[in-house]
Amino acid sequence: MSETHTLYAAFAEKIDAVLAALEAEGTLPPDTPRHNVSVEPPRDSSHGDLATNAAMVLAKQAKTNPRALAEKIVEHLDRDALIESAEIAGPGFINLRLAPIVWREEIAAIAALGDAYGKSTMGQGKRVNVEYVSANPTGPMHMGHCRGAVVGDALASLLEYAGHEVTREYYVNDAGSQVDTLARSAHLRYREALGEDIGEIPEGYYPGAYLVSVGEDAKSEFGDRYQAADEAEWLPIFRAFAVERMMDMIKSDLGKLGIEHDVFASEAALQAAKKPEAAEAWLREHDLVYDGVLEAPKGKAPPEDWEPVELPLFRSTKYGDDQDRPIKKSGGKWTYFGADLAYHMQKAEKADELIDIWGADHSGTVKRIKAAVAALSEGDGKPIPFDVKLVQMVQLLRDGEPAKMSKRSGNFVTIADMVDEVGKDVVRFSMLTRKPEAQMDFDFAKVVEASKDNPVFYVQYAHARICSILRKADEQGIEPSGYSLELLGEDDLALVKQAAQFPREVEAAARAREPHRIAFYLYDLAAAFHAFWNLGNDDAEKRIIVAQQPDLSAARLFLSAQIGQVIRNGLALLGVEAVEEL
Structure with a gap:
């Protein structure tokens, strides 16, 4: 059996074969x-x-009305023996009911494929670069990063499962002024570790206690060599040292999420x-960067100190942006956009498609970076599909009250804190229970609640119940068996139909x-299984294990085991463990 198994694709091929036969008969023109x-x-089962909708969309080519073509x-x-009935509905839709053997064979297919059930070759090995998290290396991971981290990681796993070759990438912003601030903050903690009384943390420095350990590490690494040295001597050294330690911390925090x-x-x-x-030179060569003057700020009088300055501007208006964008500042340093443009150019060298996961607060820069990637890839003769997924922030609640988070003040809830309190699986699944562009609350009480209203529990409970x-x-002494599947009835096969959607x-x-x-999908499948299990509360003949009917019991146990397999496969895609007991 091939790795790709989609029952619906198999029946789409049957419809296609019918349409080919109609072409051969002359009902449809050749190459329709x-x-x-x-x-x-x-929509309605x-x-x-x-x-x-074949008859609806092809009737015009057949020079007939949809219902007449539907009849053909x-x-x-x-x-077809696998189609129990084919009925025409409304203006020409065709509804099919499949023979029970189709669903019995689907149960066997799940068992045969196991962990590979649901895998696809759809991606055909296309190289996709998924960049996510990319938080500034100035502190531990907090809840502001969590949702994008989980969405990006789950998306990367999903694309791999669907046959893509995926690179998971993190962009370390280690060249901006915030890294100099980090280095100065770390040097301050280094002096503290050497016994100095540093007093109050100066305004503008990072005050978080997480830098205490960095200071201790610096003491072990450098002794007192840089305690009284000039900043020009120690700043580049502490910049690299602090970034390395912060990235170790970030990687550790992400590791707690399984990322x-x-x-x-x-x-x-x-x-x-x-x-x-290199990016600027290439863009100038293709007349996509020019030296120009930015317009004064719109909608109000320019600030008194504003004056026109000639800067290298990218022609982003050519790609739908509302104004051209500078790639350098007046002092000659690269703007964030200029550096980001070059970074995407670098990523595009090794990928067929780029996907970025950004916080919703970056929505204003989407249009211009898409314009830049479009310009670079089109000019290179290989247009690169590029998508930016925006993820809304999560409001963290404790006892019904929002928990304040601030990286600069040091008063925030870290990902490590969350995972330690409620567990990796709860955090990961919870982050995927709403569309990423929708606001969401994370309530510590609700995410561990044992109720149908808690999707994490409800799906895990279905697997544990199986x-x-x-x-x-x-x-x-009853063995799950696929040899008596013909004993399964309508209610049993309805559950298979839900699993076959995976x-x-x-x-x-x-x-x-x-x-x-x-x-x-997993929530819906779990709900279907719980409903299936509950049938036995009212009718003993509908229990999974039926007294004095070992063959039927074996068949329903085999069916249940395959539902468990599908739940495991789906949870694995999300990076969540399928627990066996709750």
Whole structure:
């Protein structure tokens, strides 16, 4: 069996074969375009298992009305033993009900593929660079970084599962003024470690206690060599030292979330390698950077100290931006945009597609960086698809009150604090229970609540319940078996239909670059299993283990085991462990 298994794709091929037959018969003209033909589950499951719009979108080419073409299509579909019925609905939609053997075979397919069920070759090995987190290396990871970290990591896993070759990248902003501030703050803590009374932390420095250990490390590394030295001597050394220690801390915090990056790209190294200069030269050569004067600020009188300055400007208006953007400051240093432009040029050298995960507070820069990447890749003859996913902040609640977070004050809740309190799996799954562009609250009480309203618990409980049922069956000497699947009835097969959506959901989520769809799907699958289990409360014949019916029990246990497999596969995509007991 191939790695890619999508039941819906198999039936789309059947529809395509019918349309080819209609071409051969002359009902459809030769080479009729079929790209708008869809085959997917109907919105209302009572209408059937699948629906196709083939007759609706092809009737014009056939020079007939949709219902008449639908009748021709149904004639062919009725000959397929795997299709129990094909019915025309409304103006020409066709609803299909599949034979029970299709769903029994799907259970067997889940068992045969195991961890690979849902995997796809859709990506065809396309190289995708996913950059996420990329927090300034000035302190530990806090909740402001958590959601983007989880979304980016889950997206990278989803794309890999769907057949892409993925690079997980972190951009280290280690060339800006904030790194000089970090170095000075670390040197202050270094002097403190050497016994100095440093008094109050000066305004503008990073006051967080996390720098105390950096100061101690510097004491061990340098002794008192730089205690009284001039800043010009120690600043570059402490800049590199502090960044290295901060990145170790950041990597440790991300590790608690199960997140590891493949590449840590340094802005300082980028500039040392003259990448921004190379980007500027290339853009000038293609008339995309010119020397010009920025317009005065709009909407109000310019500040008294404002004066026109000639700067190198990127023609971002050519790509839909509202004004051209400077790539250098008046003092000759690169703007953040100028350095970022060169960084994306560097990433594009080794990727077929770029995806950035940014906080929603960066929304104003999306248009210009997309314009830059479009310019660089188009001019290079290889347009690079580039997408920026914006992630809203998370409001952290404790006892119903917002918890304040401030990196500069040192008063914030770290990712490490969160994971230590509620666990990695709870944090990760919770971050994916809403669309990333939507605001969300993270309430410490609710995320550990044992209720249907808590998606983390509800999905984990479904898997734990399946494991408990299988343990109970083992104690009774009942083996899960696929040999009696023909005993499964309508309620049993309805659960299979829900599980069979997983490969399709994987491909749809990967195509849309939306890993939260998998979390939503898992909640629905868990709800379907809990409802299936609850049927036995009212009818003993509908229990999973039915007294005096070992063959039926074995079949339902086999079915339950495969539902557990699908839940495990989905949770693994999200970086969440499927627990066996709660």
